[in-house]
Amino acid sequence: MFEQTFKNIDNVLRKEAGCSSELDYTEQTSWMLFLKYLDDLEVDRAGKAELRGKSYTHIIDEAYRWSKWAAPKKDDGSYDHDTALTGDDLISYIDEELFPYLKGFKQRASSSDTIEYKIGEIFGEIKNKFQSGYSLRDALELMNKLTFKSQREKHELSHLYETKIKNMGNAGRNGGEYYTPRPLIRAMIQVVNPVIGETIYDGACGSAGFLCESYDYLRHGADGKGTDLSTGQLTALQTATFYGKEKKSLAYVIAIMNLILHGIDAPNILHTNTLAENLADVEEKDRYDIILANPPFGGSERPEVQQNFPIKASETAFLFLQHFIKYLKAGGRAAVVIKNTFLSNSDNASKALRQELLENCNLHTVLDCPGGTFLGAGVKTVVLFFEKGVSTEKIWYYQLDPGRNMGKTNCLNDDDLKEFVELQKRFAESEKSWSVDIKDVDQGSFDLSTKNPNAPEEEPLRKPEDILAEMVVLDAETAEILGAVRGML
Numbered sequence: 001m002f003e004q005t006f007k008n009i010d011n012v013l014r015k016e017a018g019c020s021s022e023l024d025y026t027e028q029t030s031w032m033l034f035l036k037y038l039d040d041l042e043v044d045r046a047g048k049a050e051l052r053g054k055s056y057t058h059i060i061d062e063a064y065r066w067s068k069w070a071a072p073k074k075d076d077g078s079y080d081h082d083t084a085l086t087g088d089d090l091i092s093y094i095d096e097e098l099f100p101y102l103k104g105f106k107q108r109a110s111s112s113d114t115i116e117y118k119i120g121e122i123f124g125e126i127k128n129k130f131q132s133g134y135s136l137r138d139a140l141e142l143m144n145k146l147t148f149k150s151q152r153e154k155h156e157l158s159h160l161y162e163t164k165i166k167n168m169g170n171a172g173r174n175g176g177e178y179y180t181p182r183p184l185i186r187a188m189i190q191v192v193n194p195v196i197g198e199t200i201y202d203g204a205c206g207s208a209g210f211l212c213e214s215y216d217y218l219r220h221g222a223d224g225k226g227t228d229l230s231t232g233q234l235t236a237l238q239t240a241t242f243y244g245k246e247k248k249s250l251a252y253v254i255a256i257m258n259l260i261l262h263g264i265d266a267p268n269i270l271h272t273n274t275l276a277e278n279l280a281d282v283e284e285k286d287r288y289d290i291i292l293a294n295p296p297f298g299g300s301e302r303p304e305v306q307q308n309f310p311i312k313a314s315e316t317a318f319l320f321l322q323h324f325i326k327y328l329k330a331g332g333r334a335a336v337v338i339k340n341t342f343l344s345n346s347d348n349a350s351k352a353l354r355q356e357l358l359e360n361c362n363l364h365t366v367l368d369c370p371g372g373t374f375l376g377a378g379v380k381t382v383v384l385f386f387e388k389g390v391s392t393e394k395i396w397y398y399q400l401d402p403g404r405n406m407g408k409t410n411c412l413n414d415d416d417l418k419e420f421v422e423l424q425k426r427f428a429e430s431e432k433s434w435s436v437d438i439k440d441v442d443q444g445s446f447d448l449s450t451k452n453p454n455a456p457e458e459e460p461l462r463k464p465e466d467i468l469a470e471m472v473v474l475d476a477e478t479a480e481i482l483g484a485v486r487g488m489l
Contacts, residue, residue, distance in 0.1 A: 039066035205244030372406030
């Protein structure tokens with residue numbers, strides 16, 4: 001229903017001088033989409049309050065509401081072209097009045113878990129990149145066609161938004177930082193198997209893919225057919241289940257919008273540098289039942305940030321892994337993506353971190369992902385599945401092999417991971433899976449790399465003389481066939 005509208009908005013953005021990539025398109029779509037959503041939400045709440053005979057206090061003052069500046073209407077409800085700002089007047093209004101007003105919500109909000117605070121955070125970070133007020137007016141008129149009045153509409157918009165995030169991930173290395181393949185996320189969630197009442201955390205949430213997919217899993221069931229939930233369970237999902245942190249401004253805005261479209265009105269996402277927190281200050285109340293994450297790897301942190309961690313390392317992924325272990329409750333479950341070189345690196349930090357993981361957690365499963373799993377990323381990855389509070393005794397490995405080269409047009413899909421999810425339930429051995437006893441792991445290096453002992457043996461290469469002999473036979477057969485054909489002419 002809304003797909004063509006999204007395409008038309010993208011066409012406007014492609015012609016806009018201030019927007020040069022899919023990242024820009026998603027950013028600019030996000031702030032307009034958020035304000036349109038907010039206006040629809042307020043109209044809905046005001047209508048419900050009126051039906052109950054109660055008054056409703058709007059979040060946004062009348063002068064700054066969508067229906068005033070983005071889509072003004074005449075008394076008969078038709079679009080008022082005469083009062084609609086456009087050109088330089090519209091750009092000036094956005095940059096000098098609207099955004100500063102919205103940014104001020106952060107100071108005026110009662111707490112960080114309110115929608116008011118999220119408004120202030122978003123517009124304190126995001127920038128209007130439209131240079132042409134005429135292009136912006138076209139985009140606003142298209143955006144006004146989108147509505148959030150039914151669950152079906154929200155569901156369709158969430159799918160369209162996910163497609164934008166995926167396209168952003170395909171656009172290049174920077175975009176790829178925000179996108180983890182959804183089939184991989186869904187498989188990780190199925191293995192961890194969260195239940196309502198547990199808290200789920202991603203300290204490097206990017207576009208909030210793990211949290212959105214977890215919400216869908218708990219709200220609609222693993223098969224997506226839906227499940228009956230009580231009012232209390234729905235409230236728990238809305239307010240006290242999903243938690244995230246994100247450092248980058250664009251990713252933070254996308255995460256908020258993505259969760260809203262999936263059904264969470266005031267997402268518990270903090271805009272902060274997760275690694276700046278001192279692990280020595282973490283208390284029991286700060287911990288979570290489940291952690292699902294794909295932290296950034298390949299980056300580095302300054303020495304003062306490394307001081308927050310018992311095991312000093314410049315690699316961000318190693319710091320995040322320590323963070324996750326610390327933030328996991330005793331008995332809590334985690335699934336974390338990390339570079340496959342973590343299993344075998346010989347530096348002191350890697351060895352110490354592997355020892356910490358094996359001694360304080362049960363690393364029960366390692367999923368070895370093939371190259372091309374993450375578009376734009378040149379490194380291979382593994383997924384570590386572990387439970388906190390019990391040391392590791394046996395590790396089950398699964399070597400994912402879709403049987404094809406993966407790329408933009410041949411991405412990972414849910415069927416590729418079905419066998420992994422099924423075999424993992426029983427830690428079953430197969431041609432792609434095997435187990436390693438912790439007693440067989442070197443206790444000095446804690447090297448966790450291993451070769452699949454169950455892989456079928458490849459046929460040995462043929463000897464050159466055998467190949468030549470076969471070529472002589474084939475040449476003779478060819479000559480005989482050609483002779484027969486000439487005889488018929």
